[in-house]
Amino acid sequence: MGALTGKTALVTGGSRGIGRGIAERLGRDGARVAVHYGTNEAAAKETVATIEAAGGEAFAIGQELGTEGDAAALWERFDERAGADGLDILVNNAGIAASQPFATIDEAEYDRVFAVNTKAPFFLAQRGAERLRDGGRIINVSTGLSQAAMMPELIAYAMSKSALDTFTRYLSKVLGGRGITVNAVAPGIVDTDINAAWLRGDDEAWAGAAALSTLGRVGEPADIADVVAFLASHDARWITGQWIDATGGSIA
Structure with missing residues (x-):
């Protein structure tokens, strides 16, 4: 039996990149996984x-985040598929980066970054808490940029994730009495589609990204998924309110 057999998990943004790696790993560990997607239904399926x-159980649910009533709509779709099974693990992975730096970003884009990266996890956790069984897990996917100003052009993104880090610490206090742990995992540069435009196919960019890690390579989705799987397991029952550096030593 897997470490998560009998558990039900929801992974937001679970159709691609880090989210897909997390969903697949939790599925291999025995969890029934709700794979959330915003617009790419084919990728989720x-x-x-x-x-x-691989012998696991999963289903896809679609709901664009950063819109009015997104959390309520997502949980309604989850309930339709999960039935009375409830929830054991919530992974707030979905996120977007800002396309414009400090000097040119407008209010609409700034608001959308915070709506997806900060507001959506807050209300997904708020509404999900009533579904989450005692002893459950909430894992928020943050970024190393919330602790190290390495890419000033991503200031709005880093700010939105810094707020998520604060939310993680406070929520661990709110839900701790029920044995629910709340932690944040912070990736560095990971080889995903979101980084493809500047990272893949450019040997110099790849080498520069690899050099940032003390381990000398670019991260992979599995590197982050394995950390999330640990935090979701019984073995991590005494860890809560923490920001876990999963940057491969990029900010050591």
């Missing part, structure tokens, strides 16, 4: 198929 092919 592909993730579900991969989990099922």
Whole structure:
């Protein structure tokens, strides 16, 4: 039996990149996984198929985040598929980066970054808490940039994740009495589609990204997924309110 057999998990942004890696790992560990997607239903169904092919159980649910009533709508779709199974693990992974730096970002884009990266996890956790069984897990995917100003052009993104870090610490106090742990995992540069435009196919950019890590390579989704899986397991029952550096030593 897997470490998460009998558990039900929801992974937001679970159709691609780090989220897909997390969804697949939790599925391999025995969890029934709700793979959330914003717009790419095909990618979500592909993730579900991969989990099922490995002997796991999963289903896809779609809901764009950063919109009015997004949390309520997502949980309604979750309830329709999960039924009375409830929830054991919530992974707030979905996030977007800002396309413009400090000098040119406008209010609309700034507000959207915070709506997706900060507001959505807050209300997903608020509404999810009533579904989350005692002893459950909430894991927020943050970034190393919330602790190290390495990429000033991503100031709005880093700010939104810094707020998520604060939320993590406070929520651990709010839900601790129920044995629910709340932690944040902070990746560094990871080889995903979101980084493809500047990272893949450019040997100099790849080498520079790899050099940031003390381990000398670019991160992979599995590197982050394995940390999340640990925090979701019984072995991590005494860890809560923490910001876990999963940057490969990039900010050591």
